[in-house]
Amino acid sequence: MQQQEFKMFEERKILSVSQIVNDVKVQLETQFQDIWVRGEISNFKTPSSGHSYFTLKDSDAQVRAVCFRMQRRLLKFRPQDGMDVIVHGSLSVYPPRGEFQLVVEFMEPVGPGALQLAFDQLKSRLKSEGLFEEVHKKSLPLLPSKIGIVTSSTGAAIQDILRVLSRRNDRLNILIFPTKVQGTGSAQQVARGIHYFNTREDIDVIIVTRGGGSLEDLWAFNEEEVARAIFDSDLPVISAVGHQVDFTIADFVADLRAPTPSAAAEIVSGTREDLCNRVEGLHQRSVQAIQLCLKDKREKLRKLASSRAFVDAESKLRFFLQRLDELQARLIQTIPSLIRGTRQKFTQQEQSLGQQIHFYLKNKKHALTTLSTQLQAFSPLAVLERGYAIVTGKDREIVRDPDHVEKGDTIGIRVERGEFRAKKI
Amino acid sequence: MEYKDFENALARLESIVGELEEGELALEKALKLFEEGIKISRFCSTKLDEAERKVEILLKDKKGELTEKAFQPEGEPSA
Numbered sequence: 436m437q438q439q440e441f442k443m444f445e446e447r448k449i450l451s452v453s454q455i456v457n458d459v460k461v462q463l464e465t466q467f468q469d470i471w472v473r474g475e476i477s478n479f480k481t482p483s484s485g486h487s488y489f490t491l492k493d494s495d496a497q498v499r500a501v502c503f504r505m506q507r508r509l510l511k512f513r514p515q516d517g518m519d520v521i522v523h524g525s526l527s528v529y530p531p532r533g534e535f536q537l538v539v540e541f542m543e544p545v546g547p548g549a550l551q552l553a554f555d556q557l558k559s560r561l562k563s564e565g566l567f568e569e570v571h572k573k574s575l576p577l578l579p580s581k582i583g584i585v586t587s588s589t590g591a592a593i594q595d596i597l598r599v600l601s602r603r604n605d606r607l608n609i610l611i612f613p614t615k616v617q618g619t620g621s622a623q624q625v626a627r628g629i630h631y632f633n634t635r636e637d638i639d640v641i642i643v644t645r646g647g648g649s650l651e652d653l654w655a656f657n658e659e660e661v662a663r664a665i666f667d668s669d670l671p672v673i674s675a676v677g678h679q680v681d682f683t684i685a686d687f688v689a690d691l692r693a694p695t696p697s698a699a700a701e702i703v704s705g706t707r708e709d710l711c712n713r714v715e716g717l718h719q720r721s722v723q724a725i726q727l728c729l730k731d732k733r734e735k736l737r738k739l740a741s742s743r744a745f746v747d748a749e750s751k752l753r754f755f756l757q758r759l760d761e762l763q764a765r766l767i768q769t770i771p772s773l774i775r776g777t778r779q780k781f782t783q784q785e786q787s788l789g790q791q792i793h794f795y796l797k798n799k800k801h802a803l804t805t806l807s808t809q810l811q812a813f814s815p816l817a818v819l820e821r822g823y824a825i826v827t828g829k830d831r832e833i834v835r836d837p838d839h840v841e842k843g844d845t846i847g848i849r850v851e852r853g854e855f856r857a858k859k860i
Numbered sequence: 861m862e863y864k865d866f867e868n869a870l871a872r873l874e875s876i877v878g879e880l881e882e883g884e885l886a887l888e889k890a891l892k893l894f895e896e897g898i899k900i901s902r903f904c905s906t907k908l909d910e911a912e913r914k915v916e917i918l919l920k921d922k923k924g925e926l927t928e929k930a931f932q933p934e935g936e937p938s939a
Contacts, residue, residue: 718898
């Protein structure tokens with residue numbers, strides 16, 4: 436029925452919705468390629484797909500915008516509602532809803548540069564997470580013996596560091612983890628280097644470094660990945676990125692920021708020199724202290740020794756010694772007289788002894804004379820004088836019994852004036 | 861007494877020197893501490909002297925594992 440009515444308009448060209456939307460799509464996408472649009476972000480959302488959807492608006496109009504995941508990941512900063520941005524992309528129509536939208540390829544904030552904004556954003560975010568807090572800062576080892584350096588092996592930074600260490604003649608061992616320090620993938624490499632050194636047993640401290648350059652050149656050290664790696668490091672990390680004036684996110688997270696690579700080398704090698712002085716100083720102080728201690732004890736001893744008690748004792752001792760000397764002298768003096776006396780006594784005794792002996796001998800002589808006279812009286816010779824004879828037998832024995840002599844035996848007869856022999860008849 | 865840790869040794873040395881400098885110690889104790897102090901200071905000096913500088917760079921070998929090679933300070937990659 437409807438078809439009947441429409442016959443009135445034979446010239447009408449009827450299009451389907453799909454056709455019209457597709458026509459518009461072709462038109463729009465051809466005409467609005469490679470466009471730059473400035474506006475304010477609102478209603479910014481990133482669902483789990485990772486694509487971001489938002490509205491770009493100004494005071495009078497608005498347009499839907501989408502930033503697919505791949506593109507969004509290239510953005511240095513995080514888009515937020517209210518942000519004034521310039522976007523680059525193209526218009527596209529999404530047929531299912533018949534809406535056109537802006538497909539964003541690139542976006543940069545109006546005002547401060549995108550990098551600066553990204554820097555500020557990451558800095559405030561990590562700060563609020565507490566990554567920069569002093570309590571997390573590890574102290575550097577007093578005496579590092581091996582240092583891990585994450586840097587380019589061909590860069591100025593490593594040469595500066597080695598030059599300083601050579602000049603200071605330090606004995607540090609260096610292990611270099613070579614990385615890109617700018618451009619795509621550099622942040623990941625730097626982070627990997629930090630992780631790697633943490634898996635080793637022999638590294639005492641890590642230096643993350645590169646020479647000077649523009650904000651873009653230094654960008655790897657402003658990336659979250661590097662910041663997290665530094666924060667997660669169990670080893671202390673020194674950051675030394677660019678020149679004195681350059682501050683990077685790495686610097687804020689690091690346990691110590693060295694203003695330049697050379698300064699980092701000074702810091703790690705300087706400690707050894709300081710320590711040598713400190714140990715030497717302590718050594719000297721202990722020697723002085725013990726000397727002082729000994730001197731003090733000696734002084735105390737001297738004081739004690741000269742105390743009243745000792746003086747008294749000593750004077751008493753001296754008195755006794757003197758007394759002893761005196762007595763000794765007196766003793767010595769008495770000796771000659773003692774000897775004299777003794778000798779005198781001896782002489783007397785000697786004399787009296789002589790007399791006694793003399794007397795004794797005289798007595799004995801007298802007794803002897805008497806005795807010999809008496810003896811004379813008993814002598815057999817005296818008997819013979821009186822006319823007796825003594826008869827002796829064979830064996831010169833005195834014969835007292837005539838029966839003891841056999842007939843014919845010779846006998847001896849002794850008379851006063853001699854002896855003669857006879858035979859028994 | 862073995863101090864494998866330089867930090868601890870140094871801290872001990874400092875406390876010994878502090879105690880000695882107080883000067884209130886009995887002679888025997890003072891001498892004992894002094895002896896220990898001298899030993900530690902010798903240990904520390906040895907530690908400070910012992911290392912020798914070696915500069916190496918990590919390079920990937922054929923198996924893709926990192927190995928250490930002597931580093932040429934001129935920045936030319938070592939063979």
